[in-house]
Structure formats: structure tokens, C-alpha cells
Amino acid sequence: MKIYNTLTRRKEELKPLNPGKITMYVCGPTVYSFIHIGNARPMVVFDTVRKYLEYKGYDVNFVSNFTDVDDKIIKKAIEEGVDSSVISERYIAEYYKDAESLNVKDATTRPRATREIDGMIAMIQELIDKGHAYEKNGTVYFSTQSFEEYGKLSGKNLDELFAGARIAVSDEKQDPSDFVLWKPKKEGEPFWVSPWSEGRPGWHIECSVMSKKYLGEEIDIHAGGVDLIFPHHENEIAQTESCTGKPFAKYWMHNAFVTIDNIKMSKSLGNFLNVRDILKEYTGPELRFFILNVHYRSPINFSREIMESAKNGLERIRNGRSNLDYILENAKEEALKEGEAELKTKFDEIVNRFEEVMEDDFNTADAITCVYDMVKLANTELSATNSKEMISYAQNRMDLLLDILGVVVKEDKSLEAEIQEMIDKRQQARKNKDFALADKIRDELLAKGIVLLDTREGVKWKKA
Numbered sequence: 001m002k003i004y005n006t007l008t009r010r011k012e013e014l015k016p017l018n019p020g021k022i023t024m025y026v027c028g029p030t031v032y033s034f035i036h037i038g039n040a041r042p043m044v045v046f047d048t049v050r051k052y053l054e055y056k057g058y059d060v061n062f063v064s065n066f067t068d069v070d071d072k073i074i075k076k077a078i079e080e081g082v083d084s085s086v087i088s089e090r091y092i093a094e095y096y097k098d099a100e101s102l103n104v105k106d107a108t109t110r111p112r113a114t115r116e117i118d119g120m121i122a123m124i125q126e127l128i129d130k131g132h133a134y135e136k137n138g139t140v141y142f143s144t145q146s147f148e149e150y151g152k153l154s155g156k157n158l159d160e161l162f163a164g165a166r167i168a169v170s171d172e173k174q175d176p177s178d179f180v181l182w183k184p185k186k187e188g189e190p191f192w193v194s195p196w197s198e199g200r201p202g203w204h205i206e207c208s209v210m211s212k213k214y215l216g217e218e219i220d221i222h223a224g225g226v227d228l229i230f231p232h233h234e235n236e237i238a239q240t241e242s243c244t245g246k247p248f249a250k251y252w253m254h255n256a257f258v259t260i261d262n263i264k265m266s267k268s269l270g271n272f273l274n275v276r277d278i279l280k281e282y283t284g285p286e287l288r289f290f291i292l293n294v295h296y297r298s299p300i301n302f303s304r305e306i307m308e309s310a311k312n313g314l315e316r317i318r319n320g321r322s323n324l325d326y327i328l329e330n331a332k333e334e335a336l337k338e339g340e341a342e343l344k345t346k347f348d349e350i351v352n353r354f355e356e357v358m359e360d361d362f363n364t365a366d367a368i369t370c371v372y373d374m375v376k377l378a379n380t381e382l383s384a385t386n387s388k389e390m391i392s393y394a395q396n397r398m399d400l401l402l403d404i405l406g407v408v409v410k411e412d413k414s415l416e417a418e419i420q421e422m423i424d425k426r427q428q429a430r431k432n433k434d435f436a437l438a439d440k441i442r443d444e445l446l447a448k449g450i451v452l453l454d455t456r457e458g459v460k461w462k463k464a
Helices: 037-055 071-080 084-101 117-129 203-215 226-244 284-292 304-330 340-358 364-381 388-405 413-431 435-447
Strands: 002-005 010-013 021-026 059-064 133-136 139-142 179-184 198-201 219-225 249-255 258-260 300-302 450-455 458-463
Touching: 002 249, 021 037, 021 203, 037 059, 037 219, 037 249, 037 258, 037 284, 037 388, 059 203, 071 084, 084 284, 117 133, 117 139, 117 179, 117 198, 117 203, 117 226, 139 226, 179 203, 179 226, 198 203, 203 219, 203 226, 219 226, 226 249, 284 304, 284 364, 300 304, 304 364, 304 388, 304 458, 340 364, 340 388, 364 388, 413 435, 413 450, 413 458, 435 450
Parallel strands: 021 059, 021 219, 219 249, 258 300
Antiparallel strands: 002 010, 133 139, 139 179, 179 198, 450 458
8 A cells, every 4th residue: 555655755655653553643623613625625535544544454543633722713702702612612513513424534532732731831841951942031932953854844945945034133033933832821812821931832732742642652644734734744743853753753644725616715815615605505425525536635626517527426326326225125035146256256346446546545536436337337237137145245345435435325214214205105196196296296305305217117216
């Protein structure tokens, strides 16, 4: 299995630090608002990576944090006249709703910054003791010049990056590139007591502390959006490795940007899309399917046209899977028929291709092509004349791929029962020549977003 490592800028064979186990840290959201589609992409991408690793038999310890103290959270709290914890708790709850809609499995551990302050103070003190950090008027800075490899993840050269930069007389920093580990409180802000001042930690230190506490000094995979490479992940490496003297993460994975109608998403441009807004028009499975249709390292463009295409593609798969349920109900209990052993092999070959593309840096776009191929094979080769064993095998193979991708295509059973009951009533009305009632039921189903299809196998339904 190969992973593209941002640190080395090449694909590398996955060799975990401990055989059979994977430690994985993914930077989570700052909880001051609903998550946007830019947040949703790493959620879906690295959830899929996790699901595939678990499918391959790895015990995955997956940690993802909530940044629940931040300037934006504090600003919103002041605007509403409430404690900042009210804001963070509100949007943590909303995060879980959106994560459930996207079928994102919850992390093994979901730490919050405000509950890890003691660990941050301890790490900052260790950095000071080792000569990697210094205090000025209650603020503690990390000295980037003290870490020789600073810039190794982003490829940024400090001399070039800060060429021409000048430290003002009042500036407390020893170097323009130094970053904050601890800062004194401002009036009305939440604060914690530290040896340097009453204040709160800088952003970067929290992930280093949480990763070390819940996963260990060295981890297998650290992941997030490409926007985090610099300065966030660069700073994490500097402060963590300065403390431990060991490599922080073996593999660094980053997903590319999301654009809206080919324009970078920005609140100032008015093209900022929250997941909650998208889910008013599309379903969670459709949004997840849209995200996985593009390789995670390639930019992804959100537009209504592309989203509709993804919706239609998922509907194709949903109809194919639904058709297997239908023909299974009408098939006979028989042993494998002649030629079905070979047909099983064809389904297995698609699974093998699926694994090959997923193990080439998690190419979900090509993995979805494999799902289409399996649907096509099922549609053309299977009918109610096949044995139940063969049909069940095809269901199992298709469900396997869909489960790994986290794409839900089966309808809620309670919904299925309700719809089927209405269809049965309509069929009876037609038999009774009560066409007015039959039309009324059809219209009611259409209002629920259900379209009836008259097929050679009987009446079937799909979502509009």
C-alpha cells in the first residue's frame, strides 16, 4: 500500500511503526460556526482512509480534535453576550449532526483544547527549558532558529520567506518567524493560569500535545487540508520534535482545496457554502459521493452541474443495488448453477481492482469506477433465474465496496416499508379499477420524492 507523503514529496510504502496498528491524527474544526464544504472534504477523505485501513485488518487509533477556544469563538461569544463555551458546545453538537449525515465514523478519541491546557503548559515549559522557546511580557514564543529543520514539510526557506521583514523596536520576537505558544488574556477573554501570565495557548501547541498524549511521541499518519501545511503543521513538527528529539509523524497526508464554481471559496466573495446549506438540496450520501469522485490530492470544484452528475451517478448505483434485492426475493433456493462459479470470479476480480487503486494512494475516483463496473456486471448477468447463492454473493461484493467508501445506498427500512405499503394499496386500487385513488397515491409518493417505475419485474420505485 502506497501513500503520498507530503514530507518527502513522493509515494511511499506504508510501513507502520507497530505491525498491525496505525496511529492517525487528523486536525479537526474550530467550532465557531457550522462546518463548510472545505471542512467536509478532509472529514470524508480521511474517514475513507481509516475505513480502508480497517478493512485491511489494521487496528486504527484515530484521533481528531476540536479547537474550542479561539479568537473567532470568543468574538462570537462577545457578540451574543454568552460564555465562549456556549458557542463551542453548540457547534460541536452541530458538527456531529453533519458528520452523521456524511456517514463519518467518530474518532477513537475526540479531545478538546480547553481540557488539555495543563499538558500544553507542561510542553511549553519543556521547550523553554531546552532553549527552544522564550518569554516576553507574559507571551511565550517558539524560536524557529533553534530548530534546524524548520521548513522541511512546506519546503519554505526561512531566509527567503522573511526576506526584507523587519522587527519593529516594540516587537518582542527575536525573529519574524517565531510563533506564539502562550499569550496573555485580553479583557473579557477566557483564561488559564500559567507560570508566564493568565492567558491561553496559541493554536499550534494544542495538536502537538493531544497527539503525544493519545497516540505517543511518534505516530504513523498526520493529516489535514493542504492549507494546514504552513504554518500549522510546520510549527507542530518544530515544537514536537524539539521536545521529543524524534520524528513526529512518519507520513503526512493533505487533501487539496475546494473551489466553488471554479473560484476559491471565501466569505468575502459570498461563495461560502456550509454543509448544512448543501444538505437542504442534496443528501449526505450524495455529498460524500461527490467528494470521493475526485482524488483527494486534486482540487475539487463544487457546482450544481457537477453535484447533479454525482447525484445521478449515485442513483445508478442505488438502482443497481436495489435491483439485486428485488431479484433475490424472486429467485429460487438453488445451488450454484452452471457458469456461476465463473461469474463469482468476475465479481472478485472487480474487488481486486478496487483494492489495487485504493492501495495506490487511496484513489477513490478509480475505486468508484470499480463500483460502476460491478453494477454493470450485476445488471447484465443477473436475474431472478440465477441461484439465490449467486445473487447474495453479488450483494456481498457490492456492499463491501460501498461500505469501505462509506457510501450509503440502501434506504431506511422503515421508509421502505411505508413506501411499499402505499405501492401495494395503489396496486389494489388499480385492480379494483379505482384509478382516482391510484393516481392520488402516486401523487402522494411523488410529493415524498418517490417515483414509481413499471418494469418487467413489476412496480419498483426510486427517489426523484
